[in-house]
Amino acid sequence: MAEEADTARRSIGARRNPDSADAILEAAEAVLVEGGYAGFSIEAVARRARAGKPTIYRWWPSKAALLLEVYQRQKRVDIPDSGSLEEDLVGFLKNLFAHWRDTPSGSVYRSLIAEAQSDETSGAALAGYATGRRTHNSQIVDRAKARGEIADDIDSEVVADLIGSFAWKHLLTNRLDVDEATIRTAVGYVTRGIVTPRR
Missing domain, CATH: 1.10.357.10 (Tetracycline Repressor, domain 2)
Known part of the structure; x- marks a missing residue:
């Protein structure tokens, strides 16, 4: 758990950290390109962005919310x-x-x-x-x-x-x-x- 915390990108609470948010969105785009919609998951995005799942869900309450921002x-x-x-x-x-x-x-x-x-x-x-x-x-x-x-x-x-x-x-x-x-x-x-x- 401590190792995951060390490697994960830092969150600043409900307000987004711009660098972390960009890294997550870029990771989401890459996961989508590689696996398509069927292969898209918050877990895959978290691994690629080196971010914790709680951080992603804090800023995007659902997979759909994250995908809609990628779409935009x-x-x-x-x-x-x-x-x-x-x-x-x-x-x-x-x-x-x-x-x-x-x-x-x-x-x-x-x-x-x-x-x-x-x-x-x-x-x-x-x-x-x-x-x-x-x-x-x-x-x-x-x-x-x-x-x-x-x-x-x-x-x-x-x-x-x-x-x-x-x-x-x-x-x-x-x-x-x-x-x-x-x-x-x-x-x-x-x-x-x-x-x-x-x-």
Whole structure:
């Protein structure tokens, strides 16, 4: 036990030690690359980072919480600002699909969503993350309001949910090679509606 304490990285309590936290996150990324989601465990991360499991659980209360932070560190999805709501939403979805398709992030996020269906802690971590992302992504709609492109009473977060549900469906069914024409059609239905105005 004393030997483990000597070799483990030091914790400074509930507040993270930046060096230790970075080492744990880097170890988590390496474990994920080597073993995939199925081979990922807090034990494996602790061994690689030379950190105690209690330290990891103090800063990340669950495996899902740690994986979500790894996912966020890897996520590089540009949010366009073209001056057009439709073009911005299409560009965002194209960037998101490419990121999920071309990096390990897509399979990690898909696995997290699956685990959240049966694990309450994972579900809570995912729900917290999704709420934050919805608020972040709704800035596309907020910019369109500021330009006068859409009405002020449009609920930005509902629009973000509609676009997000299209993305999640393709992620969960592993259909990330969706073409631009399909993306444009979906975005057009959201931005322009599908009901013909009555005369």
